[in-house]
Amino acid sequence: GAGVSQSPSNKVTEKGKDVELRCDPISGHTALYWYRQSLGQGLEFLIYFQGNSAPDKSGLPSDRFSAERTGGSVSTLTIQRTQQEDSAVYLCASSLGGFGNQPQHFGDGTRLSIL
Amino acid sequence: QKEVEQNSGPLSVPEGAIASLNCTYSDRGSQSFFWYRQYSGKSPELIMFIYSNGDKEDGRFTAQLNKASQYVSLLIRDSQPSDSATYLCAVIYYGGSQGNLIFGKGTKLSVKP
DSSP states (O other): OOOEEESSSSEEEOOTOOOOEEEEOOOOOOOOEEEETTTOOOOEEEEETTTTTTEEEEEEESSTTEEEEEEGEEEEEEOOOGGGGEEEEEEEEEESSSTTTTTOOOOOEEEEEEE | OOOOOOOOOEEEEESOOOEEEEEEESSOOOOEEEEEEEOOOOOOOEEEEEEEEEEEEEEEEEEEETTTTTTTEEESSSSSSGGEEEEEEEEEEEEEEEEEEEEOOOOOOEEOO
């Protein structure tokens, strides 16, 4: 079966531009998560969607970051007016249920480079 | 501040030896613990999860949980060069209506042939 799919796999853009990153979770998984991983660092939680509930945005680093999830499936993470410190690998994960005893399955990530 | 601590390593073991990876966490209320393996340039891959005190074995991997001492460990028996990767410990903390998964920064393991 298909795993978590992310696109693009790589994105290079100029400082100040907006970028959109896409995540298609595993079919049937109700929970979707976005993380950021900078070089040599651990995973930084960004945002979490569970079913139709309001998302947990507590990890978003600034108001330039936003995410939506349409129809309880595909999610888009948007970064406006990108800065060089936004350069990182952005990982999406999904799980059968919410934060709890359900393991998360990760996509291959989008490597974002801001020039 | 909820924290998950791991020794960054690198931990170097010879092929065939037992690799022992350790993780401590700060919140006694945590109930779910995960080990992920991450190869360089790749995304994390779930290896083991454990919820109860004691040992859980899966093939060459054994997860050990001690809630009283607030540590969780991963043992890899008969280590192979292909086990060389960074191992991430993750802990679910519950606060309010939902939980949050906190990752440690990972321990880099190198298995020498």
